[in-house]
Amino acid sequence: MTIRPVAARDVHAIAALQVRAWRAEYAGFVDEAHMPTLDDRIGLWNGVRPGEAWLAEREGEIVGVVGVANGEIGVLHVDPVTGHEAEVDHLLLAHAEAILRDAGHTTALLWTFRENTHSRALYERRGWMADGAEQETLPGVCEIRYRLVL
Numbered sequence: 317m318t319i320r321p322v323a324a325r326d327v328h329a330i331a332a333l334q335v336r337a338w339r340a341e342y343a344g345f346v347d348e349a350h351m352p353t354l355d356d357r358i359g360l361w362n363g364v365r366p367g368e369a370w371l372a373e374r375e376g377e378i379v380g381v382v383g384v385a386n387g388e389i390g391v392l393h394v395d396p397v398t399g400h401e402a403e404v405d406h407l408l409l410a411h412a413e414a415i416l417r418d419a420g421h422t423t424a425l426l427w428t429f430r431e432n433t434h435s436r437a438l439y440e441r442r443g444w445m446a447d448g449a450e451q452e453t454l455p456g457v458c459e460i461r462y463r464l465v466l
Contacts, residue, residue, distance in 0.1 A: 319407065321369070322370060323373050336395050337394060337396055342432070344431075349452065369381060379404050380405070382408040389426040392409060424462055429458070439462050446460050
């Protein structure tokens with residue numbers, strides 16, 4: 317598996333991956349009306365600047381993506397059809413932590429849905445701690461903030 321920066325040619329594939337990941341990870345607590353569409357994800361990824369996002373590839377297939385900005389991991393998604401989600405999650409999170417550390421950050425932040433027990437367990441295994449901050453980002457859906465000393 318390789319990790320490389322996101323390029324313009326990757327936008328459609330990453331957007332489609334993110335839509336699949338949202339549906340797999342958040343079904344049951346995010347209403348259908350708030351699930352992302354391919355078009356809005358393409359718009360989001362078209363705005364990514366160099367040095368903000370990386371993807372994991374296995375045999376030429378994009379299997380995951382991570383994005384960082386301003387000391388925060390803003391996105392971490394793995395294609396639910398890979399069969400290697402835990403491995404890809406771990407590699408991308410470790411990569412993002414290293415990017416932030418190399419950029420001079422001493423702490424890192426990320427937000428995740430309270431109900432996202434899979435991701436919360438991953439973060440906690442890597443030493444991330446919920447710091448008490450919460451926000452309702454979608455109707456009835458709360459995000460909690462995690463912090464890691466780098």
